[in-house]
Amino acid sequence: MTAAPPTIAPAGGALATDDLSAYYGTLEAVGNVSIAFRRKSVTALIGPSGCGKTTLLRCLNRLHELTFDACVSGRVLLEDCDIYEWGMDPMAIRRRIGMVFQRPNPFPTLSILDNAVACGGRRLNRRAKIEVAERALRAAALWDEVKDKLTRSPLQLSGGQQQRLCIARAVAAEPEVLLMDEPTASLDPIATAVIEELMARLAERFTIVAVTHNMQQAARVSDVTAFMLADADGTGRLIEVDDTAKLFTKPSDPRTEDYITGRFG
Numbered sequence: 001m002t003a004a005p006p007t008i009a010p011a012g013g014a015l016a017t018d019d020l021s022a023y024y025g026t027l028e029a030v031g032n033v034s035i036a037f038r039r040k041s042v043t044a045l046i047g048p049s050g051c052g053k054t055t056l057l058r059c060l061n062r063l064h065e066l067t068f069d070a071c072v073s074g075r076v077l078l079e080d081c082d083i084y085e086w087g088m089d090p091m092a093i094r095r096r097i098g099m100v101f102q103r104p105n106p107f108p109t110l111s112i113l114d115n116a117v118a119c120g121g122r123r124l125n126r127r128a129k130i131e132v133a134e135r136a137l138r139a140a141a142l143w144d145e146v147k148d149k150l151t152r153s154p155l156q157l158s159g160g161q162q163q164r165l166c167i168a169r170a171v172a173a174e175p176e177v178l179l180m181d182e183p184t185a186s187l188d189p190i191a192t193a194v195i196e197e198l199m200a201r202l203a204e205r206f207t208i209v210a211v212t213h214n215m216q217q218a219a220r221v222s223d224v225t226a227f228m229l230a231d232a233d234g235t236g237r238l239i240e241v242d243d244t245a246k247l248f249t250k251p252s253d254p255r256t257e258d259y260i261t262g263r264f265g
């Protein structure tokens with residue numbers, strides 16, 4: 001019925017979907033997506049508002065199923081293991097596939113220190129905790145800015161710092177994959193640039209899938225870009241996925257070309 005879904009060479013792909021569809025009640029919000037995310041690279045998910053980017057992302061670590069009346073069909077493979085298989089522990093999956101959201105969401109009642117280790121899933125004494133936090137905060141390029149105020153509230157930090165704290169929290173769990181849903185959408189240009197630079201560094205350690213509606217950002221930060229578009233029924237389809245440089249200069253699908261040249265809609 002649908003054409004063969006586009007895929008990128010799966011070699012070394014830690015995370016992949018196989019014929020993945022996602023539903024809210026009877027609405028099929030994402031349809032038949034098969035994609036292998038390149039390991040230790042940034043893949044940008046782009047496409048117009050409502051095309052299913054967030055939904056797809058939330059399927060990748062089993063957050064989608066927490067929404068009322070939501071369900072999933074198909075498979076999501078992490079190192080060849082289907083994360084939806086019966087008996088898989090969603091909490092364990094979410095430690096291996098961390099997520100950073102559109103708005104920074106530090107735990108408001110925890111200190112900066114406790115936020116940085118909150119997703120580690122381990123009980124630590126204070127010294128071990130500081131060690132884990134320092135590692136995570138350094139990885140999130142935040143340590144120097146907060147090392148003297150670890151016991152303070154995260155709400156005293158700027159938006160950009162709060163977002164880096166959330167990145168530290170995700171990193172502290174030592175995940176294999178980091179999902180980011182428009183991580184700079186609420187930030188000013190300077191804070192955005194800091195996070196973009198950080199994403200490149202994090203990609204040396206993690207497989208990153210980042211939603212952005214900003215094509216310039218996708219072009220700047222990603223190695224691979226996946227373009228999604230909703231069809232006439234409102235079902236988000238994966239139209240094309242390719243090396244970012246190629247997708248933005250020589251897209252294979254005319255719908256991608258329309259979108260990146262601004263002729264869309």
Ligand SMILES: Nc1ncnc2c1ncn2[C@@H]1O[C@H](COP(=O)(O)OP(=O)(O)O)[C@@H](O)[C@H]1O
Binds near residue numbers: 234
């Ligand atoms: N909680 C929800 N309940 C019902 N429909 C939803 C919900 N969240 C999103 N949708 C619908 O799913 C589709 C895809 O939304 P979304 O994944 O948020 O798109 P994007 O992130 O690309 O803007 C849209 O039609 C949207 O209205």
Ligand SMILES: [Mg+2]
Binds near residue numbers: 053054055211
């Ligand atoms: Mg979204």
